[in-house]
Amino acid sequence: MELRHLRYFVAVAESGSLTVAASEKLHTTQPSLSRQIKDLESEVGAQLLTRSVRGIELTPAGRVFLDHARVVLSQVEIAVESARRLAEPTKPYFVLGFLTGHESTWLPEALQLLRDELPNIHIVVSSQVSPQLAVGLSKGTIDAAFLRREEGTSDLAFRLLVKEQLEVFMPVGHRLASRDGVDPRELRGEIFLSISAKALNGVGGPPALRIVIDAYLKKCGISLKPSHEVDNLAGIMSLITSTGGVALLPTYAKNLLPVAVISRPLKGVIPTVDLCIGYKKDNPSPVLQIFLSRLEELIDRVSRKTHQVSPGARVKHHHG
Known part of the structure; x- marks a missing residue:
């Protein structure tokens, strides 16, 4: 395994497209990039990426590998x-x-x-x-x-x-996607995705963003247990498209929105997280x-x- 394999994989995972990663980020051809990814998957011994109508998506093994x-x-x-x-x-x-x-x-x-x-x-x-x-x-x-x-x-x-407001992120075809704003109580019963409660740090406590999300849900009287947890935004975006679930994320996450994901503001008192x-x-x-x-x-x-x-x-x- 070489460092370029890792760089290629991260570029594809973040762009959600072999074509975009090859032409805009790596300045190589798509067939060459596909071969590099296949070589990496062979070295790892697991499938890391899958193709779908929405583009390239991470497998569960791919999401873990991306963090590392x-x-x-x-x-x-x-x-x-x-x-x-x-x-x-x-x-x-x-x-x-x-x-x-x-x-x-x-x-x-x-x-x-x-x-x-x-x-x-x-x-x-x-x-x-x-x-x-x-x-x-x-x-x-x-x-x-x-x-x-x-x-x-x-x-x-x-x-x-700055204090960043949180919004609801969901698939473009979600039942709440047509709303101008989302009442947090409407999230009950949804597949809920969240930032991992186990931080990749020396203390092992939950990340600050997870603390804000959990405190907001508790204040609203809503009990939502995450169906899946992930440490990074690219992983959450992939999960939103693959599971049809929703997530509470800061507005800056729009910088990483794939075409299949949309965000909507929350109604009522809007939670914020410090940057x-x-x-x-x-x-x-x-x-x-x-x-x-x-x-x-x-x-x-x-x-x-x-x-x-x-x-x-x-x-x-x-x-x-």
């Missing part, structure tokens, strides 16, 4: 860049972590902001699920990350960027201090660009 493939690729990238850091010790170096799916919104502005201050800075981007980002911050392999307020992270500091900048309290990086000093500007830039951050969701920050 992302971790492996991320660790390899960090290992390579750590070696380069030692080889070029005089070059400013900064590892920026992103909750998968948020790159399209925050990454361009964050990179521009850092390069305005430090034109020659070497920036490494690491995309992972929130609990893994928290582990990276604690271990010192990531300098700053866009993530949730994960539990068991007393060595980390968090600065609020923060997290960093280790004792990280001495001067680049980190520059980055933190310009967070307000970053929020303003993204707000103007997307027009999706409501005034009530933005927060003034104070250093310390």
